[in-house]
Amino acid sequence: MKTGGGCPAGTSSEREGDMMRKVWILGLALVLLVGLGSGVTAQQRKIVIYSALDSEVTTRVVNAFTQRTGIATEVLTLAAAGTLATRITVERARPQADIFMGGSIDFHAPLARDGLLLAYKSPAANDPAIGKEFVDPTGFWHGWYIGALSIYWNTERLTGRAPATWDDLLDPRFRGQFLMPSPVTTGGGFIFVATQIFRLGEDRAWQWLKQLAANAQQFTPTAPAGIALVSRGEAIVGMNWGHDVQAMARNQGFPVGLVFPPDTATEIGGVSIIKGGPNPEGAKAFVDFLMTRVPQDINAQFGLRYAVRTDSPKPMGMPDRSTMKFVKYDRAWAIENQARIRQRWQTEIGR
Numbered sequence: 648m649k650t651g652g653g654c655p656a657g658t659s660s661e662r663e664g665d666m667m668r669k670v671w672i673l674g675l676a677l678v679l680l681v682g683l684g685s686g687v688t689a690q691q692r693k694i695v696i697y698s699a700l701d702s703e704v705t706t707r708v709v710n711a712f713t714q715r716t717g718i719a720t721e722v723l724t725l726a727a728a729g730t731l732a733t734r735i736t737v738e739r740a741r742p743q744a745d746i747f748m749g750g751s752i753d754f755h756a757p758l759a760r761d762g763l764l765l766a767y768k769s770p771a772a773n774d775p776a777i778g779k780e781f782v783d784p785t786g787f788w789h790g791w792y793i794g795a796l797s798i799y800w801n802t803e804r805l806t807g808r809a810p811a812t813w814d815d816l817l818d819p820r821f822r823g824q825f826l827m828p829s830p831v832t833t834g835g836g837f838i839f840v841a842t843q844i845f846r847l848g849e850d851r852a853w854q855w856l857k858q859l860a861a862n863a864q865q866f867t868p869t870a871p872a873g874i875a876l877v878s879r880g881e882a883i884v885g886m887n888w889g890h891d892v893q894a895m896a897r898n899q900g901f902p903v904g905l906v907f908p909p910d911t912a913t914e915i916g917g918v919s920i921i922k923g924g925p926n927p928e929g930a931k932a933f934v935d936f937l938m939t940r941v942p943q944d945i946n947a948q949f950g951l952r953y954a955v956r957t958d959s960p961k962p963m964g965m966p967d968r969s970t971m972k973f974v975k976y977d978r979a980w981a982i983e984n985q986a987r988i989r990q991r992w993q994t995e996i997g998r
Contacts, residue, residue: 693719694929697735699728699749699834700916701871701891704950708748708942715936718929726869728754729832729989735921739763745924746933751834751914752788753841756982758919759787765920767931771938774956781915781955790915791937792946793953795907795971796839797889799874802902804883812908813843816884817855821862824883826873829866831989834914835888836866840988841981842912845974853995860996871895878903888914890951893964907966910974916952 698705702724709720725731728750735747735758747755747764758764766786781790798810804824810816816825830836843852864882867873874892877885878901889907896903918937920930936942943954951962961967981988 692717692929693721694746694926694933695744695924696720696722696746696748696933697731697744697921698722698724699726699731699747699754700724700946701726701894701950704946705748707945707949708937711941711945712933712936715941716932718932726871727828727832728834729829729837730868732758735763736761739923742921742923742925744921745926745930746918747921748918748937749916751838752783752790752917753837753914753978753982753985754834755788755917755919756783757985759783759785763922764788765922765924765927765930767920767934769931769934769938771935774938776956776958777938778955778957788917788919789934789938790917790955791943792916792950792955793968794835794888794890794914794916795953795968795973796835796842796886796911796913797892797905797907798884798886799877799889799892799896799903799905800884801877801880801882802904804880805904809904809906810884810908811906813846813910815908816886817858817862819862821884823862823864825859825862826864826876826882826885827866828870828873828887829868830992832868833870835870835886837985837989838912838914838976838981839886840992842910842974842976844988845912845976846910853991856992856996860998863998866996866998890953890962890965893962894949894951898964907971909972911971912974912976913968915955915978 705722705724709722713719731747732754764787768786769789772782772789800809827839828836830840843855847855870887870891873885874887874895876882878896889905892905918934920927920934924930940956940959943956943959946952947954947959947962951965953962953968
């Protein structure tokens with residue numbers, strides 16, 4: 648009886664022990680799977696963006712993206728595309744961001760050439776409302792807005808005739824009273840220098856730029872900085888993106904005049920994916936989003952930039968682009984010679 652009774656009891660205990668161990672192992676496996684899964688999901692649900700646009704447009708665009716996709720964003724906003732491009736280059740061994748948004752493609756294309764961008768051809772860019780000239784055929788950048796360079800001035804400080812051409816900026820009246828963004832740190836400054844080269848030829852352009860530098864109070868590290876100074880009357884005249892002048896100064900009631908001179912130039916504002924960034928799939932979703940109407944309409948409404956989509960509205964208060972007279976801008980040449988031009992600026996102008 649003792650022997651017969653002991654065997655069934657021992658077998659039951661062993662079975663219960665085996666079952667408990669299996670339950671424990673299964674529970675541990677589930678915990679690990681949930682932990683791993685939540686980590687992957689967290690990574691997929693966040694992208695890091697370097698934005699060269701103003702903070703209002705950046706915030707509105709990324710909020711709309713998150714609302715549509717559920718993907719969160721972390722954003723560094725700095726209105727100096729050249730500075731952000733330099734940061735991306737410095738971080739090449741360990742990229743910290745997924746997206747480079749804003750700034751002319753003149754700053755995106757060299758990053759692609761240096762192997763710092765991820766090629767991606769967004770299916771959204773096949774929309775017939777988007778011209779082929781706004782999409783890199785190799786997929787390294789997508790253009791999603793357009794800006795044009797302007798001359799602007801403080802109407803309360805200006806005496807005499809308002810400037811109407813680039814050559815008017817050499818007027819001795821503006822000695823120490825001219826402002827423009829640096830061509831080393833900003834896309835607007837670089838495109839302005841390239842515009843003078845295309846307008847005058849390289850040798851004459853550098854002589855012209857030296858004359859202009861004699862009138863310059865400073866070359867600001869970001870584009871908005873100069874607009875703020877002219878708006879407050881701390882300088883008389885400046886060169887900058889017309890949409891920024893309109894949005895930052897005229898629409899805010901500052902005494903500022905604005906003209907788009909003959910032989911002006913445009914930027915194609917770009918977006919690109921940083922190679923090796925934390926979330927390439929999320930970055931692709933962001934590029935897809937920027938090619939749709941929602942972000943381009945936001946940019947037109949609040950940034951007053953022209954959309955590349957033909958079905959987006961014209962920015963309120965801005966002239967039709969068909970009324971502007973543009974220089975023959977060779978963007979491929981400008982991109983190829985960008986580093987050399989920026990270095991020559993530092994050597995010959997020195998500030």
